[in-house]
Amino acid sequence: MKIKSFILLLMLCSVIMAEGFGNKEDKVTCVVSGDVIEGDYKEESAKYKEGEVYFCCGGCKMDFEEDASKFSTAANFQLLATKQYSETNVCPVTGRKIKSKKEVIVEGLSVGVCCAGCVKKINKSNNKVSMLFSDSAFDKGFSKSIPKSNKK
Numbered sequence: 259m260k261i262k263s264f265i266l267l268l269m270l271c272s273v274i275m276a277e278g279f280g281n282k283e284d285k286v287t288c289v290v291s292g293d294v295i296e297g298d299y300k301e302e303s304a305k306y307k308e309g310e311v312y313f314c315c316g317g318c319k320m321d322f323e324e325d326a327s328k329f330s331t332a333a334n335f336q337l338l339a340t341k342q343y344s345e346t347n348v349c350p351v352t353g354r355k356i357k358s359k360k361e362v363i364v365e366g367l368s369v370g371v372c373c374a375g376c377v378k379k380i381n382k383s384n385n386k387v388s389m390l391f392s393d394s395a396f397d398k399g400f401s402k403s404i405p406k407s408n409k410k
Contacts, residue, residue, distance in 0.1 A: 290318035309342035334396040350399025351376040
């Protein structure tokens, strides 16, 4: 009886762990409202740079299409968060080549920078997202991701 109870307990723990770790979906937030997009986040989208950005509703999509520059920082962040863009080997803060990568975590994303000075500068910033994902920083440190099937 003790063995059956132990096996049952072990199976229950496995199910609980699988629910907590294995089935986590990445949450995508609307570029305009900042709300988490429920359901199929690809339902409302617009072309941006060499990718697509996603919205919680058609109204937010219209606001973005009216003046995308107002939302460029959030759109750049979303391109990286949805893995449409990836890091280059260039620091988004200084534009220098990253020789010995240092990392900072911003809104759940790990971003590589060139030195401890950049890490300190980012950590002191009141708006880390703007510092790393403004158009000028984004253009330095990130580029369109190449699908694995196209890599050599």
